[in-house]
Amino acid sequence: MPATGGRRRAPYRRRLRSRIIVSFVLLGFCLTTLFAFATNWARARVENQLVEDVMNRNIDEYARRFQFDPSRSPDLPVQQIRAFVYTPDKFDRVREERPEWAELPNGNHNVTGLEENGKAFSYKLAVRKTPEAWFFLAYDMTESIRVEQQLKRALFISVLVFSVLSLVLGWWSASKVMKPVSDLAARLRAYRGGTSDPEPLAPRFPDDEVGQLAQALDDYSARLTEVVQRDREFNADVSHELRTPLAVIRGATELLLTRPDLDPKVLQRLQRIQRAEQQCTDLIGSLLLLSRNERGQGNSNVWRVAEQLLEAHRAQLGGKPLELMLEGDRELVVDAPESALSVALGNLIGNAVKYSQEGSVRVNVTGDQVEVTDSGPGLSAEDAAKLFQRGYRGTHAGHSQGGGIGLSIVSRLCDLYGWQVSVRPGETRGVVATLKFSPAA
Template sequence: MPPAEPIRRTSRAVKVRRRLRSRIILSFALLGFVLTLLLAFSANWVRNRVEEDIVIDAMSRNINEYQRRFFESNGKQRDLPIQQWRAFVFTPDKFDQLKVEEPDWWDLPDGLHRLNGIDEDGEPFNYALTVRKTPQAWFFLAYNTTESARGKEKFNNSLIAVVVVFTALSLLIGWWSASKVMSPVSELASRLRAYRGSSDPQPLAPHFPEDEVGELAQALDDYSDRLTDVVQRDREFNADVSHELRTPLAVIRGSVELMLSRSDLDEKTKARLQRIQRAEQQGTDLISALLLLSRSERGHGNTDVARVVEQLLESHRAQLGSKALVLRMEGKCGRVVDAPEAALSVALGNLIGNAVKYTKQGEVVVRLLADGVEVIDSGPGLSAEDAARLFERGYRGSHAGHSQGGGIGLSIVSRLCALYGWQVNVRPGEVTGVIATLSFLPRADTDTDSST
């Protein structure tokens, strides 16, 4: 695993934690705003409804009283001694006067009406008008609601201020509550970050009370214990397998070397023994590389790239038989990489081996570059699907046919590159074949479209 990966995950966790805190604060603010807004709307609606009922009731009682006094006095008593009220009565002989003085009142039906007017000073005002029309007379009772409208405007402004104040108060309460709620979570994350890279992490649960965060800490402790056991068993298994496989390989190596030292060997037997020797070396290199991958440990060494390429080409030349294929190396490179020879041999061996396997005739050229190696073949090429899935574990290309192999070679190459910070890329050739590139530059200095 690349070293930068845990940092990216930690950064993502911090962003998630901050978004959670922001959501808590926003939830409190929205709750306060919505509840206060509903309260303000309800209070305003109730106030208007009560005021309307009071006005309607008062005007109905007063116009009834006005009508009663008018008829009892045979039309002589026209005054209604109530402040902010004005009463008007028009008998049939004065209907024409009504059309002139108050034309807006002429077509109004019985009931309460809201109207606007202009007073003696030219200032607009609002008033409520109750209309009662009888065959003997038309009665009009007007009530000036200008002051009431101003009071309503002040009341609405006060409600707006209340909404703003209580929303701000909810925001502060939300910020305080979020800080209290997220404080143990932040402490848990800090303790987890402090254990990064530790081979013996301490339990988290004792540092937290028995609440939801404490349960989370206990679950993390349990998961850590299980994960530690799995990793420990995996490492022990890999070490045991490596040891058990190295023993027979060492026996094979010793036996082959002893047999090759004999002077009475014919060329055919010698060639077969040399093939066994190369296979033993490849097996030993592969075991070493897999052991490094299983431990995620980057081995060190001063490995000459050109010398490894020459060894691999010589090994494959001995296995060509009658195949019309030329293997050659181009360029001179004194590049030395900080990696065990086994790791580099496995990475380049898979790339060169694939080129040799799928190229029926022509040539396979291994070109040494200043910062890497290119393996160029004249084989059948690479399809778009193969290019997209070539490094997937278990995937075998469309040209694999009935050839041996489980489709894990390039997957191992990809994992080795991830471990050492190399880059591997496979693309179609300019005319035919495939070009595989292994670059030894650090990840930060390479193109982002590599296929690791």
């Protein structure tokens, strides 16, 4: 399972510029649609009231004139209106010719249908029924319906036009509103931390919300720069102060190793001190590179480094029945100093030796990678998920020494050099750790 997986992508969110544009479009569309609906509703209501008022006044006037002189058919002063009056002797005729009229109660009614030639008709019918006569007043609504359809088309086009105008206005407003934010983001992206004293952002922006954000970023950058500077100075001081006693230890050990009359047990312990000093020196150098986020210079032969590491562990096995084997490509070279490669590969080999009580630890250098296979107790699912987290100690760690930061350092070195590290359970038992290198420059 890779421990140095790529950065997880954040869930997609619509950009702020797009949200502003969509808000303008929705606002323009909703307001225009609401206005169009209100306009059409008001027109229909007012027209209906006017028509009904005209029809009520005319049918009342028609009835009054009929009662005054039944033999005279009074003229109506309004166009588009047809009047019908039926005396009691013609009630049956109405029921036969216009049964829908005969069933209508007094009041105003909407009548629609198709004529014999298939042409649609629509009119508003006013009904007044008295024992002396039935009065019908028909107002032709065909022209009103045609005007209503034209108005609806005009309103629909208006909605589309104003929606497009809202889109253009939203695009322009979003560009104006987001330009300072985009400029601020561009300046932040352009800055890569090349100087210890970054250029302030706030003076380049007006004293508004974006300017306040730039000022807050400047304050944060100043505090962060101060912390990073202190951290670098601390790491450099610690590295220097630790290398001085290590150099003394190295010189004293080398001097003692030149003596020909050394006891074999003393010689073995001096060699162990020498290897421990070299491991500390490599670790300090790697940690200093990690703190500076800088790659060390140099090329390293993977076979030779692995061989040195295995030799160091063979001297520390004591009576443990464990076989350490090295096989594969002797010519693989990586673009990294031996100190960094020794720390990364040494942690993988060290863990394999530590947790394997018997059997073998096999280091196979092949292609552009190196595999470390052990015969230890294996790997649980929880260990596989958290193994490269800082401070995590596996379920098989028991009372062994270590703070659980070795594999975390390996993971950080892999991020620095573009390598990949992963661990997986072995085919039958144990663990297979793989360190894959990037091509040498």
